[in-house]
Amino acid sequence: xKPDFGYISLSGKDNPRVKELVRLxxxxxxxxxxxxxxxxxxxxxxxxxxxxxxxxxDRKELVSGWYGLFECLKxxxxxxxxxxxxxxxxxxxxxxxxxxxxxxxxxxxxxETLALPSDGSGKDVYLVAEAVQDPxxxxxxxxxxxxxxxxxxxxxxxxxxxxxxxxxxxSMGSVWHIPIVKCNNKDDLFVYLNEHGISSYAMHLNGxxxxxxxxxxxAAYFIGNEGKGLSEETSSxxxxxxxxxxxxxxxxLNAAAAASIMGYVFSRKRD
Amino acid sequence: xKPDFGYISLSGKDNPRVKELVRLxxxxxxxxxxxxxxxxxxxxxxxxxxxxxxxxxDRKELVSGWYGLFECLKxxxxxxxxxxxxxxxxxxxxxxxxxxxxxxxxxxxxxETLALPSDGSGKDVYLVAEAVQDPxxxxxxxxxxxxxxxxxxxxxxxxxxxxxxxxxxxSMGSVWHIPIVKCNNKDDLFVYLNEHGISSYAMHLNGxxxxxxxxxxxAAYFIGNEGKGLSEETSSxxxxxxxxxxxxxxxxLNAAAAASIMGYVFSRKRD
Numbered sequence: 001x002k003p004d005f006g007y008i009s010l011s012g013k014d015n016p017r018v019k020e021l022v023r024l025x026x027x028x029x030x031x032x033x034x035x036x037x038x039x040x041x042x043x044x045x046x047x048x049x050x051x052x053x054x055x056x057x058d059r060k061e062l063v064s065g066w067y068g069l070f071e072c073l074k075x076x077x078x079x080x081x082x083x084x085x086x087x088x089x090x091x092x093x094x095x096x097x098x099x100x101x102x103x104x105x106x107x108x109x110x111x112e113t114l115a116l117p118s119d120g121s122g123k124d125v126y127l128v129a130e131a132v133q134d135p136x137x138x139x140x141x142x143x144x145x146x147x148x149x150x151x152x153x154x155x156x157x158x159x160x161x162x163x164x165x166x167x168x169x170x171s172m173g174s175v176w177h178i179p180i181v182k183c184n185n186k187d188d189l190f191v192y193l194n195e196h197g198i199s200s201y202a203m204h205l206n207g208x209x210x211x212x213x214x215x216x217x218x219a220a221y222f223i224g225n226e227g228k229g230l231s232e233e234t235s236s237x238x239x240x241x242x243x244x245x246x247x248x249x250x251x252x253l254n255a256a257a258a259a260s261i262m263g264y265v266f267s268r269k270r271d
Numbered sequence: 272x273k274p275d276f277g278y279i280s281l282s283g284k285d286n287p288r289v290k291e292l293v294r295l296x297x298x299x300x301x302x303x304x305x306x307x308x309x310x311x312x313x314x315x316x317x318x319x320x321x322x323x324x325x326x327x328x329d330r331k332e333l334v335s336g337w338y339g340l341f342e343c344l345k346x347x348x349x350x351x352x353x354x355x356x357x358x359x360x361x362x363x364x365x366x367x368x369x370x371x372x373x374x375x376x377x378x379x380x381x382x383e384t385l386a387l388p389s390d391g392s393g394k395d396v397y398l399v400a401e402a403v404q405d406p407x408x409x410x411x412x413x414x415x416x417x418x419x420x421x422x423x424x425x426x427x428x429x430x431x432x433x434x435x436x437x438x439x440x441x442s443m444g445s446v447w448h449i450p451i452v453k454c455n456n457k458d459d460l461f462v463y464l465n466e467h468g469i470s471s472y473a474m475h476l477n478g479x480x481x482x483x484x485x486x487x488x489x490a491a492y493f494i495g496n497e498g499k500g501l502s503e504e505t506s507s508x509x510x511x512x513x514x515x516x517x518x519x520x521x522x523x524l525n526a527a528a529a530a531s532i533m534g535y536v537f538s539r540k541r542d
Contacts, residue, residue, distance in 0.1 A: 136407055140525040149519035170525070177520040244535065248420035249448040253531065254411040254441070260528035261535040264515065 005067045007079035013089050018082070021054065021090040024102060032163040035091060035100045037062070039165075042173030044070040049104040050077040056087050056098035063099065092165065105163060106180070116192060117152045117179045124151040124198070124218040125266045128189075130234055131158030131225040132255055138162060139170020140256035141223065146174035148267040154181045154189065156234065158225070190237050193220055200238040202230050203258055205251070207241030210262075215269055223259045276338045278350035284360050289353070292325065292361040295373060303434040306362060306371045308333070310436075313444030315341040320375040321348040327358050327369035334370065363436065376434060377451070387463060388423045388450045395422040395469070396537045397491040399460075401505055402429030403526055405497055409433060410441020411527035412494065417445035419538040425452045425460065427505065429496070461508050464491055471509040473501050474529050476522070478512030481533075486540055494530045 010018060025033040031051060034040055044050070050072055055063045060081070067073050087096050118124050127145045132138045138160055145153045155162060162171075162180050183189050193200050201221040222238055224230030229252075235241055244253060244261055253261070281289060296304040302322060305311055315321070321343055326334045331352070338344050358367050389395050398416045403409045409431055416424045426433060433442075433451050454460050464471050472492040493509055495501030500523075506512055515524060515532055524532070 140528055143521050143525055144528050145519075147517040147519045147521035147524050172521065172523075172525075174521050245538070246418040247538065248416075248418045250414050250418035250443065250445050252443075253418050254414055254443075254527070256525070257411055257415050257527060257531035260524065260531050264532040264535070267516070267518065 005064065005073075005079055007081050009081045010086055011083045013086055015086075017080070018086050018090060021052075021102070025090065025092060028163070030105045032103050032105050033100065034103060034168065035093060035165065036097045037099060039168050040099055040101050041066075042168070043101065043103055043176050044072060046173065046176030047072045048106070048176055049075070050101050051104060052078045052080060052102040054080045054082055054087070054090065054100045054102075056082060056084055059098040106176070116154070116181065116196075119149070119151050121270075122218065123270045125263075125270070126150060126152050126154055126198070126218075126220040127259060127263065128154040128156060128220050128222045129159050129259075130156040130222060130230055131228070132223065133158075133160055134226055134255070135160050135164055135166030136170045137226065137254070137256040139167040139172075139175075141259045142167070142171040142178060142180070143174040144256070144260045144263045146171075146178040148263045150178065150263070150266075152179040152181050154183050154220070156183055156186060156189075186234065186237070199240070201262075202235035202238035202241045203243070203262060204230055204235050204241040205243060207243035209245045210242050210265070212265055212269065215266070217266070217269060219266060221259075221262050221266065223255050223262075226255050276335065276344075276350055278352050280352045281357055282354045284357055286357075288351070289357050289361060292323075292373070296361065296363060299434070301376045303374050303376050304371065305374060305439065306364060306436065307368045308370060310439050311370055311372050312337075313439070314372065314374055314447050315343060317444065317447030318343045319377070319447055320346070321372055322375060323349045323351060323373040325351045325353055325358070325361065325371045325373075327353060327355055330369040377447070387425070387452065387467075390420070390422050392541075393489065394541045395489040396534075396541070397421060397423050397425055397469070397489075398530060398534065399425040399427060399491050399493045400430050400530075401427040401493060401501055402496040402499070403494065404429075404431055405526070406431050406435055406437030407441045408497065408525070408527040410438040410443075410446075412530045413438070413442040413449060413451070414445040415527070415531045415534045417442075417449040419534045421449065421534070421537075423450040423452045425454050425491070427454055427457060427460075457505065457508070470511070472533075473506035473509035473512045474514070474533060475501055475506050475512040476514060478514035480516045481513050481536070483536055483540065486537070488537070488540060490537060492530075492533050492537065494526050494533075497526050 024031055034043055087098055127150055129141060142153050162175055198218045198220050199216045203223050222230055295302055305314055358369055398421055400412060413424050433446055469489045469491050470487050474494050493501055
């Protein structure tokens with residue numbers, strides 16, 4: 001027996017509601033357009049606030065199953081059945097899967113008070129990404145921070161959109177599990193870190209070789225841009241510049257690889 | 272003063288030599304087609320055997336500089352000046368940079384004797400990738416293994432081409448620094464590991480939680496496919512199944528992230 005859900009049905013490509021979806025995918029504001037079974041399920045499992053769920057006739061049964069399974073779909077979500085033609089228009093992929101959602105970006109950061117999320121353990125770890133440009137790298141970092149139960153991923157200016165398709169895909173659902181803090185004001189961030197006794201570590205090729213015994217918690221560790229590394233301005237304000245010991249020929253590690261290694265190191269430190 | 276180098280000049284797109292280059296890019300055999308200043312320089316710095324260097328008029332000066340700088344260009348390399356039209360034909364990129372090379376794939380593996388490269392320290396570490404499909408992940412793994420001075424990266428069947436453009440790019444030149452061993456026969460590999468006292472560790476979600484004190488060297492650690500992980504067949508033949516402790520919500524780590532963390536752990540172990 002299928003659970004019932006009401007839906008509206010759209011077939012015209014010039015319908016204003018369809019046009020709005022196309023616009024939303026491109027200039028998303030605080031709404032995130034998600035496409036495809038896997039990415040939608042990742043978000044649904046985390047109980048995100050779903051604004052609209054768009055599907056084709058082929059996907060009616062799947063969506064009906066979701067409706068029975070996920071409570072977040074019962075809280076004001078609008079269901080839109082569209083023709084294949086309309087779906088192709090709103091989709092950004094070559095082979096649209098016939099199901100998409102508009103969800104609200106999680107609102108987890110209060111720029112006014114700059115209260116970072118904390119797990120209350122006194123051993124919070126924050127991963128701070130500055131100008132990380134590759135969506136695969138950012139998604140991997142978010143997934144790593146989630147796997148190690150860190151308190152937040154903090155994004156400094158220049159970092160790519162954490163809710164783009166590619167980041168969603170690389171994060172494997174982790175963007176919905178761990179708070180993502182977009183921080184536009186570095187001054188505020190460093191004031192907060194200092195006031196709360198959170199040690200700040202810059203991963204930097206001119207840093208001292210990592211000695212795990214010298215790390216202290218709570219901690220924020222900073223990873224910079226893939227090509228240029230951390231900016232001088234940011235790294236000079238951190239308590240310490242650290243470098244992962246590399247006895248081989250490669251001059252540096254991939255940004256997400258370095259973030260993962262340090263994630264492991266800090267996670268062990270919390271035991 | 273510019274060093275002299277002789278070159279042939281080609282302008283016809285139907286020239287057999289041009290057609291051969293196009294074919295070579297697609298079905299490369301043991302020759303690797305590399306495009307762009309950065310990737311070419313990475314390879315040249317490592318002293319690869321260059322078969323042909325193809326360039327446009329605009330790049331003559333750059334190539335002349337390389338000729339003065341890199342000895343490997345003096346050892347039988349053929350220089351080919353081509354028109355912009357011809358370059359566009361042989362290039363696989365939208366904005367060709369006007370310089371490309373054909374280099375010989377490093378021949379580092381003797382399938383007959385299966386002698387793995389060793390650094391003679393008795394503490395060799397091998398990173399084994401099985402069916403790793405994402406070129407970015409494979410390139411990152413190779414870069415990490417190079418950074419930690421491991422003895423080789425071993426590729427089991429199903430793994431993507433380590434000399435494709437995307438892997439070259441992600442590896443940042445490391446494919447030319449560290450031996451890449453393509454192993455088509457897993458039986459041979461496990462016989463070799465056993466005979467040489469090399470411990471084999473499978474990274475596996477059903478493994479026991481990593482305890483660094485229990486690891487022994489020399490070691491080979493196995494990383495599986497992005498979606499499916501290591502095959503049962505492979506993991507069942509490893510000495511131990513290991514899992515990186517993950518207290519958070521993400522069920523797993525990105526393959527390259529896991530490879531990097533284990534790389535760091537093994538590298539520290541060698542100190």
